[in-house]
Amino acid sequence: MQPRSLGPTRRPGPSRYPGPRRFAGPPTSFIVITVAVIQIVGxxxxxxxxxxxxxLDVLAILLLLAGPAGLAFRKRAPQLMLPIALVATGAYLALGYPWGPIVLSLALAVIMTAAAGLRWQAWAGAGVAAAAVIAAAALAGDDNWPVRASAGVAWAAILVLIGQGIRRRSERFAEYRRRRESAEKAERDEYRLTLARDIHDVVAHSLSMINVQASVALHVGADDPAKLRPALEAIKAASKESLTEVRQLLGVLREDIPLAPAARPTLVRIPELVKNAEVGGLQVTLTDNANHQLVGSAQQEAAYRIIQEALTNVGRHSGARSAVVRIAQTAESLTVTVEDDGGGMGGALPGNGLTGMRERAAALGGTLTLGELHPGLRVQATLPAPQEGNLP
Incomplete structure (x- = not known):
């Protein structure tokens, strides 16, 4: 008896959604010190x-340092940057100190204020600066003052637009990061669901077989010793298989074996499931009308697992004496049906096994339905045919 595969279980690793890394800009302390040095030395x-x-005197030096110092509020209180820079720059120029790179801190304050999302404050500050440039150019009596004023207004607007561009880039990155985290969470959730199905399918099924076959051995041991040996051999094979699968599952959890073993369940192994069910005393009739070569590997595995779980439920819960397994294929889909003559659902709620079967069918775009037969229960799954190129 071959060990069953864990299927395409995949442990989420490093992000499969690489994207642009966030550029947070240089540290605030670096900006403050650099601007202060440029303004003083320049x-x-x-x-x-x-x-x-x-x-230049002590007051001039203090004003040259005040603008850069205001930039230190970049993250804690960005609304203070622009007023401090405006006051420091305006006072310095109004007092008649030598012209220099004093406007650097003001320009950066406009950009950073807009980048912080304070759009109206940035436009207001830029407007005040532009008005001051226009007034200074007009009062200077320069014939070209309209050109100088226009240039000042244009630069003020450009600085605000640069800040808004930085802000939009930050918002796009935040949205990308939210989408990436959502996709990674969905991947982790899908991994957990897949692992839960695998644990149920490959472990619970084998242990259930051992339980049923042990019951058969106890029953026939005294009355019919000739049937005791086959039951014990079936218990030995099932326990060995279960041990192999448990080790494989632990290997997946420890990530020291491949996560997608080559030996995946296929329709060819359905008779093996039927044989195992018959060892427990269930009479099973199998009808397979599918062309296995035209059924995708994912559909074959899902069909195998659904039939496996359905037969396990028949043997454990229904009290049925016989069951019928039918596999039918059309150009559009593969349909698997398991019917029994047991007690049906009896008002019981679906358990993990039925939930897992529905999830397997839904993962391939298919459906799984239950129908009462009086007596018995019908489990039917319809799996859409794979697209061309996805065949085994």
Missing amino acids: TLFSAGRQDAPRP
Whole structure:
């Protein structure tokens, strides 16, 4: 008797949904220090080449540091960045200190405010800065002040749009991450369901066979010793098979054996199921009208497992004396039917076995139905034919 496969069970490993990694940007401390150094060093360098109304002093240095310091609120309180940068930059320029890269902190504050989702505050701050540029250009009496004013307004708008672009990219990444986590959770849930079905199919079935065959051995041991040896041999074979399957299942859980063994259940092994059921005293009639070469491997495995579980339920719960297994094939589907003459469902709720059969059929786009026969129960599964190219 060949050991049954665990089927296409797959343990979720590293994500199968690779995508762009999130770019969180440089650390806030790095931004603050870099901007502060650029503003101080750049202003000191440019001040020596200008005739500014007011030389650099301690207040100028404090104003040059205030803008970068405001950027430190990037994550804790982003709404404070732009007001601090506006006040520091406006005060520095209004007091007549030498021109330099003082506007760097203001530009970054506009971008970061928009990137933080404070769109209206970013546009308001950019508008204030643009108005200040227009006023300064007009008061300077420069004939080209409209050009300078237009350039200032354009740059203010561009900075806000850059920040909004960063914000949209962050939102797209967050949405991608949510989809990826949802897909990975669905994969883990599917793995658990598949593993639960495999545990039920390959372990519970074998143990059930051992139980039934042991009962037969106890029954015939005293009255008909000639039948005792076949029953004990069947118990030995079933227990050996069950032990092999338990070891294989533990290997899957420990990930030290392949997760998709080659020996998957097929329709060819249905007579083996029938023989095992007959050892327990059930009379089984098998009718197989399917062309196995035209049935996909997934459909064959599902059909095998459904028939296996149905016969197990007949032997354990129904009290039936006979059962009929039919396998029929059309161009569109494969249909497997198991009928018995037992007590039927008797009002009982479906257990794990019936749930697993339904899940196997549904996974292939098929259906599984139950029908009372008075007496008996009919279990019928219809599995759609595989698309061309998926045949074994």
